[in-house]
Amino acid sequence: MLLLVLGTRGGPMRLKILLALSRRPMNANQLSKELNVDYKTVRHHLEVLERNGLVERVGEGYGAIYLVNDLLRRNWDLVEEAARYLGHDSLAR
Known part of the structure; x- marks a missing residue:
């Protein structure tokens, strides 16, 4: 998990997506707007x-x-x- 977030160029965006999804399930369009x-x-x-087993569709x-x-x-x-x-301060769950 840490490699997908810290070890790649797209990691910060994946972290933002995970934090947003931790607040509530959303579709791609809702996430895009959020x-x-x-x-x-x-x-x-x-x-x-999804391919790495961190989110479910x-x-x-x-x-x-x-x-x-889970x-x-x-x-x-x-x-x-x-x-x-x-440096993210939003750690919603």
């Missing part, structure tokens, strides 16, 4: 997070909802550690 980021950028990062297509999975919630301290390292 984070003020291009929809395609959000989709790319969601695919990376419920549904298909445009309206699919994403949420932080394994990541149980290990949320890793997300908090990454957020502190990157």
Whole structure:
């Protein structure tokens, strides 16, 4: 998990997505608006997070909802550690 957030160029954006999804499940369009980021950028990062087992997708297509999975919630301290390292003060759960 830390490698996906701290060890890559896209890590800070993936952290923002995880923090947003920890507050409430959202689809890619909602995340795009919430984070003020291009929809395609959000989709790319969601695919990376899903492929690596950090988020789950419920549904298909445009309206699919994403949420932080149970394994990541149980290990949320890793997300908090990454957020502190990157200077994020919003550690919502």
